[in-house]
Amino acid sequence: MELTSPTDFAKQKVQAVQEYTLLAAQSVGNLFRKPLYFGDMVRQADLIGVGSLPIVVLTGFFTGGVLALQTANTLQRFGSITLIGQLVSTSMVRELGPVLTGLMVAGRNSSGMASELGSMVVTEQIDAMRALGTDPIKKLVTPRVTATVFMLFFLSIISDLVGLAGGLMVAKLFLSLDARQYWSNAWQVLVLQDVFMGLLKPVMFGFIIATVGCYYGITARGGTQGVGRATTQAVVAASVFILVTDFFVTKLLISVLSYH
């Protein structure tokens, strides 16, 4: 195996960051330039949003359920089992709903975007598109970014709701709690800051998923092996990027919105 010098390695990484930033900026900038490819956006929204619905619903429901199961014992010890609705609600809306939805959609769609665009690169379809006078960033990347941001927002809301339903199932079936009390607690504990945080995160995660997936696809080199590598890297990078961003956004919002 050929060893890369530290200088070359650093240069490659800086160049990758530069290329990614440029691609992300162009994908947003293209929204203000015609044509808009609205049809492609709707097609991608269907593929990304509707296609991801089953996994998002299943993940959300069972996460809410397991959250209730895991915390029930501790809450019972302090005689606060009735607060289980609050706990599931704040955890799902502020954190688990957006993050888990983001990770599931990243696993499904970042890889899909990287492999689709990567295959187009290695079969010269991207060059053909440029040769035909069409900007591939505008035609392929912008609709994917817009669709992912838009759909992840709604998928996170759905995930939050089914997560609460999962918690309710556990509360009612295994802990014999009153459903009305559960919902009332879950609803009342939420403040505007929680909802704001829960809705801002999916917008950022959607942008990360699509831009990272498209970046690895567009920069794929080395035939089918290269496409495979790009696909794996896209999922790993998008997932890590989501978790790191989540930490900093949470910290920032807690400071800015001054609440705990």
Added chain:
Amino acid sequence: MSTPTMPAAFDARVERPSASAIVFEDVHLSFEDNAVLRGVSFHLPLGETKALFGVAGSGKSTILKLALGLLEPDSGRITVLGNEVTQMREQDLFPMRGRLGMVFQESALFDSLTVSENVAFRLLEERGTYTNEIDQRVREALRFVELEHTIDMFPSELSGGMRRRVAIARAIITQPELLLYDSPTGGLDPVTSNTIVELIMKQRDVYKTSSLLVTHRLQDAFTMASRQFDKQTNQVRLLPRGQHCDVPMSFLILRDGKVIFDGDVRQLTHTKDEYIREYIS
């Protein structure tokens, strides 16, 4: 091996850029430490077809990509249809590319689109929806390459030769002013190759389109230099020996990143250069 010599006609050609479809002036390009083009200069007059030859890796396909602005040279100047490609931003290149047609080596058809959507791609980009007029033009282009029956098929359902012909239909649908062919007959059987060569001749002689043709097959270029497409009979006819120079066809040979020959069929067959004689023998 002897030192390659430049025919006298070569310099005269570079000095006449006014009526040119493409002008390359002292173009250099390297990929890392590998110098692919080392001072390439030539010009393609309007209405002419120029066949590019050279051993594998000599930079033939690179020249096409440079002309399209898909690659940027390290130095030198490239002018295509009056636009200085080397000075243009990517955003400004897109409208210019709309006046060009390119047939890629492996066809590069969009595999998720049908044949009709592939051929109509440019028109759909301009107008947004698939109208009756677009359908008519798609059928016309597919009829030109004798593949109208494949209109609803996907590229994966076509043979290599058919894909190449669909790529030609996609390139010519807007009647571009300049066509770039990257090994359009490479890897195909002789019958299919002849069909494609006839299509290129038809485009040259009927629509008078300028074109740059990369090929490994000398016989294809010689066929094109000695025959003409007759619009009346819709057939290719062999020209008498003395009339070969009337065909708007020239040859360009690359060696070690440099142009070692640029001239017509007569100059090529009478060359004294040993390398070229060996190459064409």
